[in-house]
Amino acid sequence: MEFHAPGNSCLDWSGDALILGLSEAALPLSGTLAELNSQVAGLLQELIDEVEFTGKAGSTAITRVGTGANIRKLGIVGLGAIDAITGDTLRRAAAAAARLAKKEKCASLGLSFPNLQHDAALTAQAIAEGAILALHQDNRFKSEDKNGKPTVEHIHILDLAGQDSSSLQTAQAICDGVILARELVSAPANIVTPELLAQTAQEIASAHGLELEILEREQCEALGMGAYLGVARASDLPPKFIHLTYKPTGTPTRKLAIVGKGLTFDSGGLNIKGAGSGIEMMKIDMGGAAATLGAAKAIAQLKPSAEVHFISAAAENMISGNAMRPGDILTASNGKTIEVNNTDAEGRLTLADALVFAEKLGVDAIVDLATLTGACIIALGDDIAGLFSENEELAEAIATAAKTAGEKFWRLPMEEKYFDGLKSIVADMKNTGPRPGGSITAALFLKQFVNSTPWVHLDVAGPVWTEKESGYNNPGGTGFGVRTLVQWVLSQDTAA
Numbered sequence: 001m002e003f004h005a006p007g008n009s010c011l012d013w014s015g016d017a018l019i020l021g022l023s024e025a026a027l028p029l030s031g032t033l034a035e036l037n038s039q040v041a042g043l044l045q046e047l048i049d050e051v052e053f054t055g056k057a058g059s060t061a062i063t064r065v066g067t068g069a070n071i072r073k074l075g076i077v078g079l080g081a082i083d084a085i086t087g088d089t090l091r092r093a094a095a096a097a098a099r100l101a102k103k104e105k106c107a108s109l110g111l112s113f114p115n116l117q118h119d120a121a122l123t124a125q126a127i128a129e130g131a132i133l134a135l136h137q138d139n140r141f142k143s144e145d146k147n148g149k150p151t152v153e154h155i156h157i158l159d160l161a162g163q164d165s166s167s168l169q170t171a172q173a174i175c176d177g178v179i180l181a182r183e184l185v186s187a188p189a190n191i192v193t194p195e196l197l198a199q200t201a202q203e204i205a206s207a208h209g210l211e212l213e214i215l216e217r218e219q220c221e222a223l224g225m226g227a228y229l230g231v232a233r234a235s236d237l238p239p240k241f242i243h244l245t246y247k248p249t250g251t252p253t254r255k256l257a258i259v260g261k262g263l264t265f266d267s268g269g270l271n272i273k274g275a276g277s278g279i280e281m282m283k284i285d286m287g288g289a290a291a292t293l294g295a296a297k298a299i300a301q302l303k304p305s306a307e308v309h310f311i312s313a314a315a316e317n318m319i320s321g322n323a324m325r326p327g328d329i330l331t332a333s334n335g336k337t338i339e340v341n342n343t344d345a346e347g348r349l350t351l352a353d354a355l356v357f358a359e360k361l362g363v364d365a366i367v368d369l370a371t372l373t374g375a376c377i378i379a380l381g382d383d384i385a386g387l388f389s390e391n392e393e394l395a396e397a398i399a400t401a402a403k404t405a406g407e408k409f410w411r412l413p414m415e416e417k418y419f420d421g422l423k424s425i426v427a428d429m430k431n432t433g434p435r436p437g438g439s440i441t442a443a444l445f446l447k448q449f450v451n452s453t454p455w456v457h458l459d460v461a462g463p464v465w466t467e468k469e470s471g472y473n474n475p476g477g478t479g480f481g482v483r484t485l486v487q488w489v490l491s492q493d494t495a496a
């Protein structure tokens with residue numbers, strides 16, 4: 001699929017489907033829209049009347065235009081109240097329009113969102129993101145390509161004067177990252193192994209000139225990463241500690257680290273996940289690593305002025321005669337000892353050593369993303385991720401980036417008192433506290449492995465996967481986190 005930003009007016013575009021994004025303020029039709037209406041012999045007004053279209057966000061309608069016209073179909077999508085339009089309104093509307101055009105078998109789509117009070121470049125970017133992400137279909141594991149039939153091939157963004165293609169390139173780079181993350185999450189654990197994550201990092205490094213370091217088990221041992229290696233021990237698949245680095249040309253303004261939980265499968269270990277636990281979904285337990293690599297792919301193309309380290313301690317949590325036992329004591333690379341009272345709280349063990357590694361790089365900020373706790377899903381549901389931080393400035397920066405990106409986070413407290421639940425008789429701490437506040441104790445556990453670097457922990461267990469089509473998401477991996485991470489890194493260019 002190709003994007004074009006010719007800046008044409010919808011009045012002189014020709015192609016299969018012209019779809020208009022209309023706010024409530026676009027009615028009654030006036031100006032260009034009234035002119036368009038007369039060009040199509042009143043069909044636009046007829047369509048509006050027929051479906052009682054009011055511009056309500058999410059509403060759509062489409063109709064056939066008679067032969068001889070420039071366009072075959074004319075559609076409308078509602079944007080809601082003009083003052084309430086956000087970037088995500090535009091993404092969702094563009095997604096709805098793209099889905100409509102696909103359903104109507106339109107190879108070329110003209111999108112016109114006239115008379116908005118938004119910056120033209122950001123509007124073009126949001127529209128492109130929504131359309132690309134909605135049209136992304138993952139048929140890698142279907143024996144028959146059910147979507148082999150023609151789909152939308154060309155999208156023309158109309159009525160955005162003064163547009164060059166840079167906003168579309170930005171959208172494409174971001175979507176490349178989101179789609180990579182989606183596909184990594186959707187693929188099963190017999191395909192996406194620690195080795196495959198390392199190879200993916202290698203491909204990004206080679207394609208875009210990033211530095212890559214893969215630490216093998218022995219090298220991790222030498223660094224004292226006992227917590228991470230305890231988790232990896234029972235798997236036949238070797239662990240891969242991934243460290244990918246983007247360096248800007250010239251002196252970096254800031255040094256940042258992004259750390260993603262990379263459990264390619266989480267069986268629970270000897271505290272094995274039982275029936276009804278969702279064990280068959282635990283291929284998604286590398287959603288944090290997927291977002292990290294997705295962000296790397298986008299950032300490598302967007303070339304911000306910050307240096308960014310992308311890190312994942314990738315492993316598989318399995319069972320065998322060599323598995324770590326409930327009750328074993330592990331020593332992490334900062335010397336702290338952990339009594340593993342539950343082998344299913346494995347993500348925090350891998351993150352412990354990854355966070356210590358990240359801090360040793362001397363970065364200005366660390367953000368980790370992890371499908372860490374079922375408790376976070378209980379607290380916030382499937383669509384909202386948990387945000388934990390004791391650094392107001394960094395928490396604010398991530399929250400702002402998330403808002404622009406259209407991803408939902410909710411701040412949860414790092415209630416120090418709850419660390420009592422992790423007290424161990426024999427070691428420095430246990431890895432698991434009581435069930436109540438389970439995502440908070442998980443965050444407090446991670447905190448033991450970060451000294452003084454500003455740090456945000458994002459619990460993304462819910463939103464990395466969706467069962468239903470919604471907005472620009474399709475069933476499967478969502479690529480959640482990539483857009484927030486990219487937006488955050490880009491925002492450092494101006495904040496520095």
Ligand code: BES
Binds near residue numbers: 373433
């Ligand atoms: N990977 C899971 C968390 C998870 C659950 C992610 C559901 C996505 C969907 C994590 O490793 C885990 O097993 N957490 C346990 C922690 C418990 C043993 C303290 C949980 O949430 O039950």
Ligand code: MN
Binds near residue numbers: 343344345346347
């Ligand atoms: Mn687990």
Ligand code: ZN
Binds near residue numbers: 263285347371372
């Ligand atoms: Zn897990």
